[in-house]
Amino acid sequence: YKGPERKDPAEDPWKNEPARHPALVARSNNPCNAETPGPVVAANLITSNDIFYVRNHLPVPPEPKDPARWQLSVGGEEARSTSLTLEDLKTKFKKTTVTAAVECAGNRRNEMKTVKPVRGLDWDTGAIGNANWSGVKLRDVLLHAGVDPDVCDSLDGPRHVHFLGADSDPLTGNVYAASIPIELAMASNKDVLLAYEMNGEPLSRDHGAPLRVVVPGVVGARSVKWVTQIVTSREESDSHWQQHDYKGFSPSVDWNNVDWSSAPAIQEAPVTSAITAPSANTQVEQGTTTIPVRGYAWSGGGRDIVRVDVSADGGATWQGTQLHKVPGQKPGRAWAWTLWEAEVILPTPPADSKGPQQVCLVCKATDASYNTQPDSVAGVWNLRGVVNNAWHRVGISVGN
Amino acid sequence: YKGPERKDPAEDPWKNEPARHPALVARSNNPCNAETPGPVVAANLITSNDIFYVRNHLPVPPEPKDPARWQLSVGGEEARSTSLTLEDLKTKFKKTTVTAAVECAGNRRNEMKTVKPVRGLDWDTGAIGNANWSGVKLRDVLLHAGVDPDVCDSLDGPRHVHFLGADSDPLTGNVYAASIPIELAMASNKDVLLAYEMNGEPLSRDHGAPLRVVVPGVVGARSVKWVTQIVTSREESDSHWQQHDYKGFSPSVDWNNVDWSSAPAIQEAPVTSAITAPSANTQVEQGTTTIPVRGYAWSGGGRDIVRVDVSADGGATWQGTQLHKVPGQKPGRAWAWTLWEAEVILPTPPADSKGPQQVCLVCKATDASYNTQPDSVAGVWNLRGVVNNAWHRVGISVGN
Ligand SMILES: [Mo]
């Protein structure tokens, strides 16, 4: 698929980027990739729009010149070609609000390079946020386009739903694209949205104005921003981001022997958690016996977080934490993250200790399927540095 | 709930136990708990009925005296009290066959005691099997009993479906019971069955004759055998096995401070795998450079296994494996296990090595949500020794 208009090659494709909040921590400039700063990321159950992490693959597309004439096209196999304006979406379909975390598959990639080099943006723990997304259910739009409600029962019908963005590569004209399984798109309880509002405001340019996909419980790469085309198909998206990126491999696979077709595209995210306070290398006063520790936890597939354990001795012993949840989530549809905190008891320093005591704080979460995080980054290392969900470790020191 | 008939206290409650295959490895006799022997457990994609592990909590109930008069009672909140004979189930409902693994939540408990003592049967890797289960969908039976197909949308309707077995405690008369969320019971794509056949044969006494529940993707404890009553309810089952067993806790929780109400009953199982050959302590000849390694992998919730990694150096480096799958599983409904095998390259012994070389084989699986197994048993240790899904390790030696 090509974007609708090729740019003049002499034109700077980055000249129309929107302004960003200065507190965002840039990981790349063109395209903009910037994360919520560590101490802020889990400060509130709902992440403010202006400090929500930005993960762009391409230049931000221009705003529609005439918003009233903006159109979403829906079509594909066993679907009727349909065009919908934003007004159509807002008036012909039921408005739904879903609280959902969106996490970049590369969140926490920076820990992976301590094992072996990886390629990708050097995200710390802030490529995740939690927002109230409002819009219409993708299911309703697909039904409106004539997709059979029992399409999933058919073995020879379409198996995937593709999303195409308005953001295009300035050199090739290729637009960002991804797909999800049709079971997910059509499920009435999976809450896949075509969202036009984020926390009660129209989407900003960085977050996909005027319309984006939000696939709850799935890595951010499938929640396509600036969506303009939705296509049902027997085939998975053949986009770079579906076929040659956002896949996980064994630690033994490297760039010389990787077979991209051997691994499935990442959809549901695994269980994860991170410590957002204190920051790494924090120094606390000699004699401190307890410190407040806090962070977030989340799991894909709507699986709720049932427990977060925290350790002040590198994982040898564990302490409990208090969980804070978005109220009103339905069973099996826990799309929001869980925040957690604990007043953590520090280990007693040895009587003969000299100099600062090094303390390794660790957290790990367990979800409703009793999946829990793997202990080491080495075991989940992969060449592209995705879905790092190892125990999260933060080193601090006590005394001086 | 009480069983229908209290036994004469003078009568031996164990005198009517069925005969069992001599190859089964007993972990307790009364009640019978016996596992499939290691080398056999993953020998075939389908486990034979006679060597399928047996996990009984109570004496095996007597066979119905008059099978034609055996009845299943269905009722509860927002359901019509209904009785169904086996003939009713076989003739009034569509027969469905589902290939599903059933795994005891205590499988691989024996590794946990290497960390700290645990209470429970000392299962090795054989408390799991994979069979073709035939019967009727629980959903269809609930609809037949008048349960609203949209019951899950209602916030004040029944939230759970209880299963009561005919097996009762000889002292208290309490029957085995458990419940599952009504979302699972009513979902058309979750394939919860009331099964009367196992691998094409009527259920044997040990496996729940004449009727059992099979909840695919969920720990075995909810797949109630000898089921005679199904009850919808706003409340979860208050049975011992739902409220005071089959729950997971942090390694820091012990029998002095456990609060059973603080953890949810285990339903979906986490991703797991095990090496079934070679056996622990196998000695292979000096000079051997590769050995065949095989085992099983499985994950709850219908999440397929996408990869199994195996290591011959304790997890420092990993090798790929070949996966063997039951054909025809539907997307997101991978209820069967996956078998795997590899010809594993052994580490080169150091030139100056004397005596046998100790080799630690390890396996770990990744599922479709990119959840993977935690590295250490210590991190998932819990007082009841359930859902141990740490990397599985088998020590062998090369040479002598
Ligand atoms: Mo991403």
Ligand SMILES: [Mo]
């Ligand atoms: Mo069990």
